[in-house]
Amino acid sequence: RLSGRLQADDTLGGTRAHPEWRGQLNASDLALRSLPDGLEFSDGHLRATLAGEQLSIDSLRLRGAGGSTGGLLTGQGRASWPLNTGTSPARREPAIDLTLQAEQLRLLARADRRLTLSGQLQAQLRGPRLDLSGRLTTDQALFLLPDESTPTLGRDVVVRGTERPPGFGAGSPVQTQVRVDVSLGDDFHVRGQGLDTYLSGRLQIGKTPTQSAPQVTGQVQTVRGSYRAYGQTLTIEQGRLRFNGPVDNPSLDILALRPHPSQRVGVELGGTAQAPHLRLYAEPDMPDSEKLAWLVLGRPASGAGAQAAVLQQAALALLSGSGDDGAFTRALGLDELSFQGETTQADGSTLAAALTLGKRISQQLYVSYTRSVVGALGTVAVYYDISRLLTLRAQAGDDNALDLVFTHTFDGQALPPRTRRGNASDGGTPPRTIAPSSP
DSSP, X not given: OEEEEEEEEEEEEEOSSXXXXXXXXXEEEEEEEXXXXXXXEEEEEEEEEEEETEEEEEEEEEEOTTGGGSOEEEEEEEEEOOEETTSSSOEEOXXXXXXXXXXXXXXXXXXXXXXXXXXXXXXXXXXXXXXXXXXXXXXXXXXXXXXXXXXXOOTTOOXXXXXXXXXXXXXXXXXXXXXXXXXXXXXXXXXXXXXXXXXXXXXXXXXXXXXXXXXXXXXXXXXXXXXXXXXXXXXXXXXXEEEEEOTTOOEEEEXXXXXXXXXXXXXXXXXXXXXEEEEEEEESOOOHHHHHHHHXXXXXXXXXXXXXXXXXXXXXXXXXXXXXXXXXXXXXXXXEEEEEOOEEOTTXXXXXXXXXXXXXXXXXXXXXXXXXXXXXXXXXXXXXXXXXXXXXXEEEESSXXXXXXXXXXXXXXXXXXXOOOSSXXXXXXXXXXXXXXXX
């Protein structure tokens, strides 16, 4: 939707073959809006001068979305349409020089797509050749990734009425040359499909008339990123996307780890966007089954039925590429929601079935509440990781205790817990050798 007011005071002279316009053009209250695209420019004005075969844009101004807080887009330039006598028959070809300056311009203002830019662009048109160059910086951006892509029709579907008439677009196509440098700035936020991160880096967007699509070179890094997968929140320790060609196929170098003071375990993603390679990662290395147990449970698998079922679901999600298996848990604001069936300990005693709710407050502090299906009370446990080797555990309820837990590994394998007391499960905690303590 385009709106505004136009005032013109012009005179026409010369001949039919060489007309000459002279006068002034003034436009005010200019507004341009496209709600599906998030475009909303307002409070614009234009002052231009006509002199013979040339139009001079003395002043152009538009405000971005939000009015006075939407930033400014200003521009100057000139346009002419000289007669090219070198062609047969002779025809007029446009020549345009335009400079645009953005100052914290809010370019996109959709709820799921916001973009504010600053920088300068130069556009030059000579006949069919368009040159676009400049340097842009992102002041603020937020892109929410949809859970599913937009459905599209198959290639074998033909919609009647969309065919172009013969000769449509038969004129000389515009040959585009692009050289634009884009800096992502310090506030470029991407969220969705389990990903929540800021991005930084610099990209060069280029295109020559012989190329059908723009080419991108440069590198983008994740900053303070996390990824939600297999019911856990993984910290993106290393995230790099290297562009050297099409924008939709960068090379990937991503490492996401589950926060834990004594064991580095997570997923590593390599390859390219169109042919990614995903593998489980651990330092020190261990079998994939143990990596998956540490990733999902936060401890080695015991082989019990409930834990085996959880690991099977995580393995299925890993193979299918779907990691959104904890939507209900996230809706409750928890990191763990699990049910532990009745198990038998090494000393012959049994642990009743129990429901566990867990929340990681920080990388060092974890709180869980376990309620036995047969007990009268529940158990609240607080785990605080003092160092890579020492963890302080305090619990109250069915089993009251204060423990200092020491963990040591041999050849990359953690020692199993020596004793385990009460009805409370470990609630997603790492393997521990529990020191004796009084009730």
